[in-house]
Amino acid sequence: MEETCVKQxxxxxxPGSWGTALAQVLAENGHDVHIWGDNQAQMDEINTYHTNRHYLPDLKIPDSIVAEKSLADAVKDVDAVLFVVPTKAIRVVAREFNQVVKNQPVIIHASKGLEQGSHKRISEVLAEEIAPENRQGIVVLSGPSHAEEVAVHDITTITAASDEENLAKYVQKLFMNDYFRIYTNTDVVGVETGAALKNIIAIGAGALAGLNYGDNAKAAIMTRGLAEISRLGVAMGANPLTFIGLSGVGDLIVTGTSVHSRNWRAGNLLGKGHKLDEVLENMGMVVEGVSTTKAAKELSESLGVDMPITETIYDVLYNGKEVRQACNDLMTREGTFENEFTL
Known part of the structure; x- marks a missing residue:
């Protein structure tokens, strides 16, 4: 890979909020950007009006961005492909991409979750579905970032992680500018695990806010939530230091404290007494933390990792447990040693 990232x-x-914001970053960096989605009216809106009102209503999308109705057209002769679809769609889109791609681009993904059933990380799914001859390698792009803030050039720092350091550096150069800073990492497992599991804790943090608990409770769930994320991540093979970085504590802070976070908003509504079906129906976007909670609970049980917060949130989401009772049960468990790191 070249040392300097020329126009790519x-x-x-x-073309959701995060995909659109990242497309804007790439276009502003001078790259040739083509965006694809399966909603044809949305593609027409981007090409005609240079807006994406459902996801980022105040954003004027750069005129240079081209929305494609055909996946084959979108990926023709590309240097890199950025997957920013919901976790449940990753395998289907990757399989279709594998059938139409004619060259060997760098594969990047900025989605955050675990596949239902298999519990696989997104990079694992991509590696299964995209043949080696159709890709150079896979890079994970993750960290504390709200699309709404990136769209208005708020200062943002995130991580590009890959087993191949040169590819992580390529992605770093591809995206980096004066408001969007990228750090590289080789711990793909840790970066993806932190990205997925923080959504669970964000639901819990939102629920506590919905119950009108204050900053003490917020600090409690985020700190102990990070302990759970770290335990499961290390059991999966991650470097524990990753979880005190951007894709660990950084992403947890931004997702667990902000109204921009759909996971926090979903939890907040649950804390206020709304039913899950009602919350998801009115959200208008995928709430990744709901499905990730189920995957993480099943994975933690198979690995023998203690995750009481995750189990409690699972009971609220899937067993209909009342939020305040769930909180009380969590607080009145038998006392434990804070630094215990039993796997």
């Missing part, structure tokens, strides 16, 4: 052709698969 990049396909962004997924």
């Amino acid at each position: 052709k990049v396909a962004v698969l997924g």
Whole structure:
């Protein structure tokens, strides 16, 4: 890979809020950006009006960004492909991409979750579905970032992680500018695990806010939540230091404290007494933490990792447990040693 990132052709698969914001960063960095999604009216809106009102209503999308109705057209002769579709769609889109791609681009993903059933990380799914001859390698792009703030050039720092350090550096150069800073990492397991599991804790933090608890409770769930994330991540093979970095504590802070976070908002509504079906129906966007809670609970049980907060949130989401009772049960468990790191 070249030391300097000259103009590249990049396909962004997924025109949601995060995909659109990342496409804007790439376009402003001078790259040739093509964005693809399966909502044809949305593609027409981007091309005609240069807006994406459902996801980022105040954003004027750069005129240079081209929305493609055909996946084959979107990925034709690209240097890199950025997957930003919901976790449940990753395998389907990757399989279709594998059938239409004609060259060997760098594969990047900025989605956050674990696949239902298999409990696999997104990079594992991509590696299974995209043949080695159709990709150079896989890079994870993750960290504390709200699309709404990136869109208005708020200062943002995130991580590009890959087993191949040169590819992580390529992605770093591809995205980095004066408001969007990228750090590299080789701990793909840790970065993906932190990215997925923080959404669970954000639901819990939102629920506590919905119950009108204050900063003490917020600090408690985020700190002990990070302990759970770290335990499971290390059991999966991650470097524990990753969880005190951008894709660990950084992403947990931004997702667990902000109204921009759909996971926090969902939890907040649950804390206020709304039913899960009602919350998800009115959200208008995928709440990744709901499905990730189920995957993480099952994975933790299979690995023998203690995750009481995750189990409690699972009971609220899937067993209909009342939020205040769940909180009380969590607080009145038998006392434990804080620094215990039993796997």
